[in-house]
Amino acid sequence: MAFNTTTFVPSSDAWSGFLVEAQKIFPTSTARLALLALVNIPVIAIVLNVLRQLILPRDRSLPPEVFHWIPFFGSAASYGNDPINFLTSCQKKYGDVFTFILLGRKMTVALGSKGNNFILGGKLANLSAEDAYTHLTTPVFGKDVAYDCPNEKLMEQKKFIKVGLSADNFRTYVGMVEDEVLDFMNRDPSFRTYQMNDINEWGQFDALTVLAEMTILTAARTLQGKEVRSSMDKTYAALFSDLDGGFTPLNFMFPNLPLESYRKRDRAQKKLSDFYVGIINARREGRSNNDETDIIAALMTQTYRNGNALPDHEIAHIMIALLMAGQHTSSTTGAWTLLHLAANPDVAESLYQEQVTRFSNPDGSLRSPTYDELRTLPVLDAVIRETLRLHSPIHSIMRKVRADLVVPPTLAAPSKDGQYIIPEGYFVLASPTVSQVDPKIWYNATQWDPSRWNDIDGEAAKAFKQYTDENGEKVDYGFGAVSKGTESPYQPFGAGRHRCVGEQFAYLQLGTLITTVVRQIELRIDAVPAPNFHTMITMPKQPRMINYRRRKFA
Structure with missing residues (x-):
């Protein structure tokens, strides 16, 4: 009709x-x-x-609700199109704590450093990440890992992963990452002028497309293992693409739609799981070298506190989870970094000269830095930190309320009827991204300015100290003592018990990749593209083509 x-x-x-x-x-x-x-x-x-919102008396024990026209749909359009603008606009009108409707879900937001601490530092009895995310992650990662198991089991699994993320392994990874980046630049069509060895001709490459390929190749070579790297052919790429197609906002909001993309996701998950189990069996049977520095080797030796060995299917699913989670965040952060360097050639030149000063050979060429040397490069460190501040990969972090939750008066002033209460069944949302661009905290908050990290008494240094808990206050959630960091306005890898276990590897991967690229080519772009909020990870919109030219000694 x-x-x-x-x-x-x-x-x-x-x-x-x-x-x-x-x-x-x-x-x-x-x-x-x-x-x-x-x-x-x-x-x-x-x-x-509309009449319900304007006329009917509101329960004063509940946080204020954002006005919306369409029932069920709520504020989905405003939040989905530009979540940061939506949240900050609501903050100005309602304060740091408010509720909005998102496709039938009641989402209570808590903003600012205190809001981050309230949600990310909340107790398991009240707040559940598993209840918020399992419908999205379990079909992609697989059963019995991540958010498809009790939190205490997840903490043990994170501890197992940390065994493989050792400093000794990291020292071997730097050369692997560099080799993969150089090999890619020497064969991919995007770098045709680089391969021609012409220092006068400019070429172009798509920042996100190139970084996505570089990061998956480097992750496969290091964390995933030689068998995975050698299988990075069209078949594996197709499976990864089908699995990735099930990791979208649509899957998060509507997990059970009868769509072909969902069926492709499920078939790909099964095939990739069988692929990893096959690697494990080959190693156990001596058909493959067991003397490896990858995460599979580390996981095969682990045992739960109850004495049970880590099952093969759980090892496979953990490897898939590492691949999926790390691929999106690292490739996007790497793309944003190169885009900003291309738009700020003076910063890119400082990054290059940092290597010239430290790693010059007698003939003028540059040697590769070691893992320990990478950690002592202040310009590189500032560039990565500033990119993560301005472009946090995940803009919203959610939990589901398991038991009525009282909002502390330090976060929101009590109503006439007392403190606000967030009822069981609601969702809560923290946004470290909002804190990371808060003009009340950061000078020129929306400007990409790595130099802010050089001021030892500035707002960036203070936020980083809070994030790393330099006063020595560490918390062991079950996977080793880590910085809690929940009260910091800078939380690029999350905070609390769900802080990213691969944080140090991400710095290694990004640092090696960026220094290698900058050592080889100059970068230029007229303007950095706007963020695309319609994806699970906040990616740069198209066009995102970077102009490049080979350096003299590359």
């Missing part, structure tokens, strides 16, 4: 046809009334929803 969406009245042809059919069943007056009611149901629903 064709409808005029402006007036909610059917077109004349559709109306006539409908009435003919309706009159066969109902008297004319009844048919018209039924049709009129059907057509106006959306209007009635919107009117009732």
Whole structure:
């Protein structure tokens, strides 16, 4: 039936046809009334929803609710199109704590450093990451890992992963990452002018496409293992693409739609899981070298506190989780970094000269830095930190409320009827990204300025000290003592018990990749593209083409 969406009245042809059919069943007056009611149901629903918000008394124990026109749909469009602008606009109107409707879910937001601490440092009895995310992650990662198991088991699994993320392994990874980056630049069509060894000709490459390929190759070579790296062919790429297609906002909001993309996701998950189990079996049977520095080797030796060995299917699913989670965050952060360096050639030159000063050979060429040397490069460190501040990969972190939760008065001033209470069944949302661009904390908050990290008494240094808990306050959630960091306005890798276990590897991977690229080519771009919030990870919009030219001694 064709409808005029402006007036909610059917077109004349559709109306006539409908009435003919309706009159066969109902008297004319009844048919018209039924049709009129059907057509106006959306209007009635919107009117009732508005009246409910404007006229009916509000429960004063609940945080204020963001006004919305359409029931169920709520603020989905505003939040989905530009979540940072939406959250900060609501903050100005309602304060740091408020609730909005997101496709039927009641999302209570807590902003600012205190809001981050309230949610990310909350107790397991009240807040659950598993209940918030398992419907998205379990079909992709697999059963019995990540958010498909009790939190105490997840903490043990993170501890197992940390065994493989050792400093000794990291020292071997730097050369592997560099080799993969150089090999890619020497063969990929995007770097044709680089391969021609012409220092006068400029070429172009898509920042996100190139970084996505570089990061998956380097992760496969290091964390995933030689068998995975040697299988990085079109078949593996197709499976990864199908699995990645099930890791979108649509899957998060509607986890059980009968779509082909969902079926492809499920088939790919099964095939990749079997692939990893095959690697494990080959190593156990001596058909493959067990003397490896990858995460598979580390996981194969681990045992839970109850004495049970880590099952093969859980090892496979952990490896898939590492691949999926790390690939998106690292490739996106790397792309944003190169885009900003291309838009700020003076910073890129400082990054290059930092290597010239430290790693020059007698002939003018540059040697590769070691893992320990990478950690002592202040310009590189500032560039990565500033990119993570301005472009946190995940803008919103959610938990589901398991038991009624009282909002502390330090976060939100009590209402006339006392402190706010967030009821069981609600979701809560923290946004470290909002804190990381808060103009009350950061000078020129929305400007990419790595130099802010050079001021030892500045806001950036203070935030980083809070994040790393330099006063020595560490917490062991079950995977080793880590910085809690929940009260810092800078949280690029999350905070609390769900802080990213691969944080140090991410710095290694990004640092090696960026220094290698900058050592080889100059970068230029007219403007950094805007962020795309329609994806799970905040990626740069197209066009994101970077102009490049080979350096003299590359």
